[in-house]
Structures are given as structure tokens and as C-alpha cells.
Amino acid sequence: MNDWLSYSSLLTSSFLSATLLPGSSEVVLVALITAGKGNITGLVFAASVGNTLGGLTNILIGRLLPGKPQGRWHDTAITWLRRFGPAALLLSWLPVVGDLLCVLAGWLRFSWLPAMLFLAIGKTLRYILITIATLQGMEWWH
Template sequence: MINELGYLALFAASFLAATVLPFSSEMVLSGMLVAGFDPYISLAVATTGNWLGGLSSYWIGWLGKWAWIEKYLKIKAEKIERLRQRIAGKEGWIAFFCWLPVIGDPIAVVLGLIKTRFIPTALWMLVGKAARYAVWGYLTLKGIELFG
């Protein structure tokens, strides 16, 4: 029972960390690895939660209305259209960087706003987030090995 709750907490933390809410899922992941949770399951849960959180940010952008962007953010539709044209065909590489702190969540929102192709965006976002957690998990496990 405690394992299931731990994984659920990790999923929630990872999901929330991929939204505009400031949250550190890496600390939760490290805590779970230190507590002896299965590294592979932990990485899969963290990646899935963070990926779905990133996709929710993408979806929020997708729902955004051009009129709102122009009115509230003072960005002209022509400028966003030029950005969309520059990104077209490269959305995967850009989505890969949704794992970055601070700018990753806005990247996901912008990708949704300019209506990038979903499949490449989602797949590259998954790859980027998985790579981040794999590196973080590896470093945590090496730290445990070194200091534990």
C-alpha cells in the first residue's frame, strides 16, 4: 500500500511540475530512490506524470484564442504566424526542450498555441522528459552509492 501511495505522489508531483506551477519533482524522485523504491518504476512514473503534465500545457495553448493573445499579451497574430512558420517541421526538436526548468512549460503552451503537429510534439516531449529523469535518477543512484 505504501508503495502505491509513493508512486501516486511521484506521479502527482511530476504532473504538477510540468505545469506553470513551481514544483520540483526531481526532489520527490530522489527521495523515493533514497527510500528504496524501484528505480525503473519510479522513472517510468515520473516520466509519465511529467509528460502528461506537459501535454496538458500544450492543450491549454491549443485552446488559446488569437484574440486573447493579441488583447492580453499584446502579440500580433502576424508575429505568431511567422513564429509558427519558422517552427513548422522542427516542432519535435523544440518539444524535446520542454524539460527545461522555467522555460519548458511556456514552450509547451506556445507549441499548442501555434498548433504544431501533435504526434511529433508529444513524442519528442516524452523523449526529453524521459532523458531528464534518467540522468537525474542515475545521478541520484550514484550519489547513494557514493555517500550511502
């Protein structure tokens, strides 16, 4: 697999994983790192860009939703999101909850630039931590 294919596969996997579709871009990232495919910085960049674009897609979906979500859980989430604003998107990397945070952020009409900034920071930090853990694990086994 050449580097371009490694990066594009990871970007695609991370995009799909960030949308409401199931996926696990972390597995693809770890597999590419352990196989020595691509540059570490390039892999983290591709994963982060894809995952951020997927999160932005969820925000767009939220902006297209009519009406108000119902139920105590939704009310709690909305209150929490209004309190923390776009900074809440630092947690957008969390499984299931992160997708919902992005959709609700869109529904609440968070400003695009702060939402994108916090979304990108949270998702990039996750991939950096996964990369560090993978590299340390590889050193441990050698």
C-alpha cells in the same frame, strides 16, 4: 509508504510540476530513491508519465489561446519553434522555458503524436539522468 503510494505521489508531483503550477518533482524522485521506496524503473516511469501528461496539458492550454502573442521575445520563440518543429519539445524539461515551449507548441497547432513523442523523450531522459546521478551519489557516500 507502500509502493503504490510512492508511485502515485511521484506521478502527481511530476504532473503538477510540468504545468504552470510551481513544483519540484525531482526532489520527490530523489527522496523516494534514497529512501528505497519503489522500483527504480517504476519511479522513472511514474515521473515521466506524470510530467508528460502535464506538458500535454500545457499544449492543450496553448491550443485554447486566441490571438497572437506579442513582443520580440515571443517572435523569436515562435520562429525557433517553427524551425525545429515538435523536436523543440525535447527541451520541454527546462524550468519555466519548457512550460512556455509547450504552450506555444499548442498555440502553433503542432501535430499531437510528434509533440507527445518528443515531449516524452525529453522528460524521460531528464528523469533517467537524475536517477543515475542520485544512484552514483549514493554509491559515493557509502
